Amino acid sequence: MAFALYSLNSYVYFLLLCSSVFEVSCLETSVPTKYMKFHLNTGDIMPAIGFGTYLIEGTELIHNVLDLALSVGYRLIDTAAFHENEEDIGKALKVLLPKHNLTRKDIFITTKLYPGTGAEKAYEALEQSLKYLDCEYIDLYLMHWPGADRENLSKSEVEKWRSSVWQQLVRGKRNGLTRNIGVSNFNLDQLKELLANDHGVKPAVNQIEWNPNYHPDEVVAFCIVEEGIVVQGYSSLGGTSNQDLLDHPEVKKIAEKLGKTPAQILLRWSLQQNLAIIPKARSKEHMEQNIDLNFNIPEADMSILSNFERKKHDWDPDTVA
Numbered sequence: 001m002a003f004a005l006y007s008l009n010s011y012v013y014f015l016l017l018c019s020s021v022f023e024v025s026c027l028e029t030s031v032p033t034k035y036m037k038f039h040l041n042t043g044d045i046m047p048a049i050g051f052g053t054y055l056i057e058g059t060e061l062i063h064n065v066l067d068l069a070l071s072v073g074y075r076l077i078d079t080a081a082f083h084e085n086e087e088d089i090g091k092a093l094k095v096l097l098p099k100h101n102l103t104r105k106d107i108f109i110t111t112k113l114y115p116g117t118g119a120e121k122a123y124e125a126l127e128q129s130l131k132y133l134d135c136e137y138i139d140l141y142l143m144h145w146p147g148a149d150r151e152n153l154s155k156s157e158v159e160k161w162r163s164s165v166w167q168q169l170v171r172g173k174r175n176g177l178t179r180n181i182g183v184s185n186f187n188l189d190q191l192k193e194l195l196a197n198d199h200g201v202k203p204a205v206n207q208i209e210w211n212p213n214y215h216p217d218e219v220v221a222f223c224i225v226e227e228g229i230v231v232q233g234y235s236s237l238g239g240t241s242n243q244d245l246l247d248h249p250e251v252k253k254i255a256e257k258l259g260k261t262p263a264q265i266l267l268r269w270s271l272q273q274n275l276a277i278i279p280k281a282r283s284k285e286h287m288e289q290n291i292d293l294n295f296n297i298p299e300a301d302m303s304i305l306s307n308f309e310r311k312k313h314d315w316d317p318d319t320v321a
């Protein structure tokens with residue numbers, strides 16, 4: 001197995017190697033990264049590298065960017081109700097799928113429930129996303145945020161809210177509106193709480209921020225090793241308008257040594273730890289780099305990247321209301 005969890009401690013890595021869960025969720029390593037897939041715990045497969053669309057807005061821009069992304073080979077599109085671009089993505093795909101000789105089943109669409117949506121509105125929100133995306137089903141529908149965004153709720157009320165929202169996502173899956181359901185930004189406690197009362201469906205994916213400045217290793221160990229939940233990293237390059245990681249001297253040094261770009265080093269660092277990724281890019285050059293990751297980062301360099309200074313968000317999911 002060519003991939004290893006370098007940033008996790010050796011005990012977790014040992015478990016991972018022994019885990020049958022890992023066998024079903026690991027990357028198929030013998031193919032170009034463009035075609036790599038993850039096996040989800042539902043039996044579905046999901047491209048290992050998808051295309052992020054946060055802040056890509058407007059009918060024309062969405063059309064042009066997705067046209068490029070499909071031509072380069074991206075087959076997973078990540079959006080969210082929060083992005084307010086689902087409708088434009090739906091319109092673009094109607095034209096672009098036939099243009100690229102693709103059908104709906106050739107692509108994987110992820111979207112997400114607007115943060116803080118009440119349980120009574122969650123099913124309706126899924127129907128609305130489906131309508132905007134103008135398709136018969138969504139491949140992956142995520143609960144975007146673990147908090148109810150209502151300060152007057154007690155901890156137990158928030159837990160009850162999370163459970164009721166999840167129940168509606170389960171209903172959406174059972175009724176065929178979405179093939180898979182999952183969560184995003186969930187920490188360990190929130191995941192354990194959900195799994196203790198999952199209404200019969202375990203999350204297929206947890207989408208979390210994952211880059212050298214922010215990597216909750218315990219969440220990845222729990223999801224992959226113990227529960228067979230695929231972890232999909234976002235903001236792998238540090239996020240929009242943040243050059244800190246792309247300009248980091250250590251990242252640049254490793255990139256130069258391996259003959260790759262800093263972006264490729266950051267993306268490969270995630271992939272090499274068995275995370276799926278969804279980088280966003282507007283130019284064809286960036287899109288091409290971000291999907292071409294068939295190289296290995298030596299263990300010593302993986303370790304340097306994993307030991308960067310950890311940063312804290314101002315929206316820490318550990319303290320959500």
Ligand SMILES: NC(=O)c1ccc[n+]([C@@H]2O[C@H](COP(=O)([O-])OP(=O)(O)OC[C@H]3O[C@@H](n4cnc5c(N)ncnc54)[C@H](OP(=O)(O)O)[C@@H]3O)[C@@H](O)[C@H]2O)c1
Binds near residue numbers: 051079208233241
């Ligand atoms: N679940 C959540 O809560 C959550 C939160 C944030 C994001 N997301 C998802 O994750 C996706 C990716 O995260 P992100 O948008 O925060 O940021 P990101 O993918 O870490 O970074 C995007 C930035 O990197 C630049 N870039 C891309 N490829 C590059 C390359 N090869 N070389 C140099 N620069 C490059 C892009 O510039 P150009 O556009 O100019 O190419 C853009 O400014 C989002 O679009 C969204 O779909 C989810």
